[in-house]
Amino acid sequence: GFPILADPLSGLRGVPHDHALIVDSYDAFLRDAAWVERYAPDLVLRIGAMPVAKPLLLYLQRHGSAHQIVIDGDGGWNEPTLLAAELLHADARLLCEALLPALGTAAPRTSEWARSWQAAQRATRAAIDAHMRAIDGLFEGKVFAELRELLPEGALLYAGNSMPIRDLDTFFAGGERAVRLLGNRGANGIDGVVSSALGAAAAGQGPTVLAIGDLSFYHDSNGLLATKLHQIDATIVLLNNDGGGIFSFLPQAADPEHFEALFGTPTGLD
Ligand SMILES: Cc1ncc(C[n+]2csc(CCOP(=O)(O)OP(=O)(O)O)c2C)c(N)n1
Numbered sequence: 668g669f670p671i672l673a674d675p676l677s678g679l680r681g682v683p684h685d686h687a688l689i690v691d692s693y694d695a696f697l698r699d700a701a702w703v704e705r706y707a708p709d710l711v712l713r714i715g716a717m718p719v720a721k722p723l724l725l726y727l728q729r730h731g732s733a734h735q736i737v738i739d740g741d742g743g744w745n746e747p748t749l750l751a752a753e754l755l756h757a758d759a760r761l762l763c764e765a766l767l768p769a770l771g772t773a774a775p776r777t778s779e780w781a782r783s784w785q786a787a788q789r790a791t792r793a794a795i796d797a798h799m800r801a802i803d804g805l806f807e808g809k810v811f812a813e814l815r816e817l818l819p820e821g822a823l824l825y826a827g828n829s830m831p832i833r834d835l836d837t838f839f840a841g842g843e844r845a846v847r848l849l850g851n852r853g854a855n856g857i858d859g860v861v862s863s864a865l866g867a868a869a870a871g872q873g874p875t876v877l878a879i880g881d882l883s884f885y886h887d888s889n890g891l892l893a894t895k896l897h898q899i900d901a902t903i904v905l906l907n908n909d910g911g912g913i914f915s916f917l918p919q920a921a922d923p924e925h926f927e928a929l930f931g932t933p934t935g936l937d
Contacts, residue, residue: 668775670784674718675826675836681846688777690784692791694836697722703729706783711735714759716745716852719836724748738762792840799838807831807906810878811838814904815846823847823871825864827879828855829913831906835878847871857883861903862890868901869893875901882911885934909933 668688673679680691696702697720707730715738718724727735727750737751740758755762777785799812811834814824824846826835832850839848851863860883868875884905893899906912910933920926927933 668777668781670781670788672718672723673841674716674720675832675839675848676719676850676852677715678848680839680841681824681844681848683843683845686841688781688785689841690788691841692788692795692837693726694720694722694833695795696787696791697726702787706780708733713737713751715740717747719832719850719852795838795840807908807912808834808838810904810906811835812840814876814878815839815842818844818846818876819874820844820846821873823849823867823873823875825860825867825875825877826850827860827864827877827883827906828852828857829880829883829911831878831880831883833913847873857886859887859890860884861887862893865890865893865897865899865901868899869897875899876904877901878904878906880912881905881907881909881934881936882932885936909935 670690671679671688672693673689673691675691679689703726711727711733713735727733728748731750735751736753736755737746738755738757738759739745740756742756744754746754795812799809802809807830815838818824824835824839826832826848828851832852835848835850849864849867851860857880860879861877864875864877864879868877884903894901910927910931914920914926914930917930919930
């Protein structure tokens with residue numbers, strides 16, 4: 668078998684199934700340059716939308732000579748990196764079912780290479796879990812680690828763009844309780860997220876939680892009217908760091924004169 672790198676929006680993370688080959692902590696360990704150098708792929712099958720994790724994108728760029736096949740079931744051209752050798756317009760499920768006979772009936776062998784991904788996965792999750800337990804104060808990433816513990820079977824967790832979807836990627840581990848993870852990627856806008864999440868809540872069955880940054884929430888606060896119009900019951904976890912926290916990771920954060928006015932854009936709303 669081969670490692671399956673499960674994007675948070677792939678539908679593979681929150682659902683109970685055989686997790687042996689699922690890797691969901693690559694966003695953390697693909698930041699390690701030595702690991703990236705050492706574990707080059709020969710073949711990459713990329714199914715669906717662009718992955719959320721930038722370290723994965725950088726890993727694929729570093730090994731751009733690997734044969735990458737992108738499978739896009741929507742008939743689009745979801746490949747802005749121009750790294751794919753081939754783009755297949757095919758339904759992912761039908762394609763996988765058609766490939767199955769080619770694998771034969773013998774029990775799949777797990778290569779040394781795949782075992783290295785499994786070992787990195789286990790070590791990374793253990794390190795993140797230990798680190799989360801050691802944190803006492805407020806930390807945005809811990810919200811997602813705690814939601815993993817708190818959300819009941821059948822819940823829907825909707826993550827806003829900017830840092831929430833990235834923190835979900837890093838800190839929301841796969842597990843046995845089925846939780847549906849959704850987000851609004853597309854052009855990764857911070858607009859319309861409240862409306863989209865409430866729309867998903869209206870259409871879904873289980874409890875819905877939206878985890879969203881303060882600017883995104885403010886941007887689409889009019890969308891809250893939907894709760895009244897459609898009697899929607901949803902919980903909003905507001906990650907209020909007063910402005911765009913994501914920009915603190917950019918080099919311009921070091922410029923004290925213009926950073927807050929041009930990038931952080933704090934609103935001071937409570
Ligand atoms: C419609 C739209 N306008 C502007 C941006 C640029 N942008 C990306 S992240 C971000 C800040 C978002 O802040 P917040 O929702 O509070 O999340 P945080 O960065 O604190 O996680 C902005 C303005 C965007 N992605 N979409």
